[in-house]
Amino acid sequence: MSTYTAINLVARPEPGPISPDVFQVVQNEVPKAGPGEILVKQTHMSLDPAMRGWMSPDTESYIPPVALGDVMRSSGLGEVVESNNPDFKVGNRVMGMMGWTELYLGSGEGLRQVQEGMDAEMALSVFALPGLTATQGLYGFSEPKAGETIVVSGAAGSVGSLVGQLAKADGLNVIGVAGSDEKCTWLTGELGFDGAINYKTDDLNAKLTELAPNGIDMYFENTGGPIQQHVVDHMNAHGRIIVCGMIADYQSAVPSAGPNWIPIIKKRLSIQGFAMPDHFGDVPALVAKLAPYVMSGKIKHRAHVINGLESAIEGLNLLFTGGNKGKLIVKL
């Protein structure tokens, strides 16, 4: 009997770093694809900040949590090894929610074909959750205009780095906020951001004054933390804030307070929270919006690759310490 490895969620994480004890590595018997089913050998798996939410028992979130005992949820890329579904052929590369597992068995619903010749890391770093999220967030609620100033927190992260590059391609003044000088140098040097702020060492107010002398028109929020209040203080009238992530607070037992709402009135700000599952129906349109930027060479990415399914268990915490440099991908 041949087996494959999967990792199940068996407990809810406590505040703080995610303990390896919440996961259980299991060996399952290799299944056969049943009628209408396909079997996919996963080759690359994406680790995303949203996973912390998926593991939590909160019933108010936008998608149900992973049930205890189930395979941990994730998106990934793999190759079809058996198919009883006419939409998929053996050898096709597919992308979608397959979970922390070497083998995916299912109907293939929700899986997309990966364009021929597209590198797996590019597919997961750009044309998966990060790129869809960046595109929906930047364009879905408000129109970024050339000459405006945008601040992106978590700017070296998988979503933030794409948001900043898209905005730069559209002619905005782009300021990234990140947690190390190395990341800041990457933002301004490699990605062409107009400015970068190291939130751990810079004087946030002084830096915003310097880099956004005409104020801030858009804020793409991926992190929370002290930068939030400073950005609100520097927002212009009719500024738009897109709230995509609050990674600084996902691990906290007591989330930090937010800014007082007086500036929301004085500056007539719009604040919009969003989560991608609401927009999965728009994926084709989002890909169509994003693709020309990528094809014209305006979008760079970097992947932080770790090796082997089980490396996900410790690797996941890199997202919350900021230890990853680029899109965190597990190579199986």
Added chain:
Amino acid sequence: MSTYTAINLVARPEPGPISPDVFQVVQNEVPKAGPGEILVKQTHMSLDPAMRGWMSPDTESYIPPVALGDVMRSSGLGEVVESNNPDFKVGNRVMGMMGWTELYLGSGEGLRQVQEGMDAEMALSVFALPGLTATQGLYGFSEPKAGETIVVSGAAGSVGSLVGQLAKADGLNVIGVAGSDEKCTWLTGELGFDGAINYKTDDLNAKLTELAPNGIDMYFENTGGPIQQHVVDHMNAHGRIIVCGMIADYQSAVPSAGPNWIPIIKKRLSIQGFAMPDHFGDVPALVAKLAPYVMSGKIKHRAHVINGLESAIEGLNLLFTGGNKGKLIVKL
């Protein structure tokens, strides 16, 4: 030589109650209307929470502050006593920004004719800033739907009481938040609100659970204060928050913290701040939207009238202590 009384702003208010020392009562010579000008004898003057902002030196607000030495800004109603402007006849009743003064002299630009037969208190309580603000806030950014639940803070105030009645007429479950049992009784007894919460004495969380068993879809924020966090906790997915006022914080030296932003993502909330000066061009449309509700008898109001121009000086603080019962109006 005959004179009239006006009140000038001569200093910026400190945090806390507004000192009478920031005002100076002056006697001016009664002017003659020049070419194209009208002279209006003001009979009623509106006191509004926004005045605190107009008195402050903050350059970031939506309209410039009142300059030191100028007549304090306010809207009011009066009768034309001289006219060299063909749009106005002597005896016409007009409404608009005339300031803390017995006599207004100017071109008449921005003044509107008051409909014949309309009571002055009704005009200032409903068809002036309060009604325009309520209508713009409730309908201008999002559509309230029958069966939804709305919470209105500052519900016994001039704007809040109208918002709640409009929403009730539209078939929403309407919950008002106010600062006394008397006000709460007025909301549910006279105005037909479905529920009321006394933020000073009630258990806010328990009351929201009781009155909004299906969660909150819209929040019309007039006050800030501790109710804000509780309402955010009870919001439904895709909830809409309209931020109109933060009166609890206008007098504070250090504004209180706001809610953490994680629920904005989890519930995909929209938060929209607004201020009426952005929407003065829409006044005819707003009046057209509001009028049918009033004409069909669905909108009640109450005015809290104080007497004499100089009563405005102490009277203004009633808005910040919650001491007023209804729209605060100075009768000249």
